[in-house]
Amino acid sequence: MRLFARIRALAAGKEVRGGSVLVLSSVIAQIITLVATPVLSRIYEPAAFGYLTLVVSVTGMIIPAVALRLESALMLPKDTREASALLFLGLAVAAVISFLSAATLEILFSTGLLQAMAALPGFSAWVGGITFFSGVFVLFGQFALRVRNYRAVAARNVTQAATTAVVQLGAALIAPSAFGLVGGYGAGRLAGVVPLVGSVRAEIRGFDLRDVRRVGREYRAFPLLFAPAALMNASALALPVLFAGVWYDVADAGQWGMAERILAVPLVIVATAVSQVVEARLAHHARSESHGSASYYLRVSTLLLVVSVAVGVAVVVLAPIVVPWVLGPGWEDAALIMQLLTPMLVTRLIASPLSKALVVARWARINFVLDASRLAVVLGVLILCWYRESTVPQLVLATSIAFAVIYVATWIAGLAAARHLDRGSALSSVAEEQ
Numbered sequence: 001m002r003l004f005a006r007i008r009a010l011a012a013g014k015e016v017r018g019g020s021v022l023v024l025s026s027v028i029a030q031i032i033t034l035v036a037t038p039v040l041s042r043i044y045e046p047a048a049f050g051y052l053t054l055v056v057s058v059t060g061m062i063i064p065a066v067a068l069r070l071e072s073a074l075m076l077p078k079d080t081r082e083a084s085a086l087l088f089l090g091l092a093v094a095a096v097i098s099f100l101s102a103a104t105l106e107i108l109f110s111t112g113l114l115q116a117m118a119a120l121p122g123f124s125a126w127v128g129g130i131t132f133f134s135g136v137f138v139l140f141g142q143f144a145l146r147v148r149n150y151r152a153v154a155a156r157n158v159t160q161a162a163t164t165a166v167v168q169l170g171a172a173l174i175a176p177s178a179f180g181l182v183g184g185y186g187a188g189r190l191a192g193v194v195p196l197v198g199s200v201r202a203e204i205r206g207f208d209l210r211d212v213r214r215v216g217r218e219y220r221a222f223p224l225l226f227a228p229a230a231l232m233n234a235s236a237l238a239l240p241v242l243f244a245g246v247w248y249d250v251a252d253a254g255q256w257g258m259a260e261r262i263l264a265v266p267l268v269i270v271a272t273a274v275s276q277v278v279e280a281r282l283a284h285h286a287r288s289e290s291h292g293s294a295s296y297y298l299r300v301s302t303l304l305l306v307v308s309v310a311v312g313v314a315v316v317v318l319a320p321i322v323v324p325w326v327l328g329p330g331w332e333d334a335a336l337i338m339q340l341l342t343p344m345l346v347t348r349l350i351a352s353p354l355s356k357a358l359v360v361a362r363w364a365r366i367n368f369v370l371d372a373s374r375l376a377v378v379l380g381v382l383i384l385c386w387y388r389e390s391t392v393p394q395l396v397l398a399t400s401i402a403f404a405v406i407y408v409a410t411w412i413a414g415l416a417a418a419r420h421l422d423r424g425s426a427l428s429s430v431a432e433e434q
Helices: 002-011 014-043 046-065 080-110 123-146 150-174 178-203 209-218 221-248 250-288 293-327 332-340 342-354 356-360 364-387 392-433
Strands: none
Touching: 014 150, 014 250, 014 293, 046 080, 046 123, 046 178, 046 221, 046 250, 080 123, 080 209, 123 150, 123 178, 123 250, 150 178, 221 250, 221 364, 221 392, 250 293, 250 332, 250 342, 250 356, 250 392, 293 332, 293 342, 293 392, 332 342, 332 392, 342 356, 342 392, 356 364, 356 392, 364 392
16 A cells, blocks of 8 residues: 555646656657657568668767767756857767767778678768757757757657658658668657757756856766766666677677667556656756655665556566567577566666766766776677677677676665765755754
8 A cells, every 4th residue: 555655746746747748759659659669670671770870879879978978967057048058069069979870880980890780881871860859859859858848859759769760661662671670760869859959948048158167067977077977877788788799799789789678668658758857857856846756766676666666567468479479580599689688677677767867966977987987888788798708699688697786786886976965955855953
């Protein structure tokens, strides 16, 4: 009974009511993706999905740091003019990093490296364009959440999924190739930006260059510490799949990518939406110097634990039965990979949304240590698997267990950060009374 009481108390908050709109949009977006997936899997070969997976993995390494984590800082300024200057700074940084990413890949390709990626025409251009629009996507999304415009973010989610599916299916009717899958993914990113920009335009205030320099100095911890940490975290997530595509075969990356595409359903619906609400709620506590961060953290943890265990059991039991039937012949390896990724999935569903407590508390160094540890562990796993000539399933399982350990450590650190926010509020209250 206490569990249901906690869930009812959690659902009573304004942020969660707004977050329900995000969850609904995420559900709709994932339904669109799921409906399109069985059709796409019967038209495109695993190798085509492998090239899409390589593009998504490379951009996935860059996107979390494309704005140098200034999008997270957008939640913190009390003045809207400062937030607007911070938004501009983030957009400028995203443009520069996107260009440098594409240029770096071109240099590597010209030296004969990463030929599995270079085999896709325009690989570096796709990476640069998708990275930039993803940066715009994230920055305006955070600005919309700052002003609690949840509906704009919800429209973004649905627009992106619908555009991606339509373009990928349309390209399949012309000539099914990796170009159609990657092009649809890029088109979805571009289309998702449109509803966001229009929705928050009225909230943006005028600013000058001095405002930009001031917010750059004030929130320098985000580029200096949080951005490298985000880059390491994203690299740790992407490197195993990239390793599979480059060291084994592009089709192996396609199987792994398909498994992650299906597992993304609970991650997007639960983790992404909840993380946005958690960040907004804890940031509100920090700005208003109110109590309750730790108790809120534990209530959300309880709810996520119930959900994640249920999802994990469903994956282990149903994946070998449902996945081949849904995707068609040739995708049996994806079902096995999903089962092997279950330890990682369960712990990530809990720790990932709650890790926002580290950002709000500005525990940049702790966040940095966690992400550095994650990257070091993953690199160790890859080197060990390469040395032992492990199979792809062995690589997947070793990666899954390594991530699970780090996610448990992340949850513990997040709880400590939430308690730190409460101690800061208590000290402020005592100072005001004196």
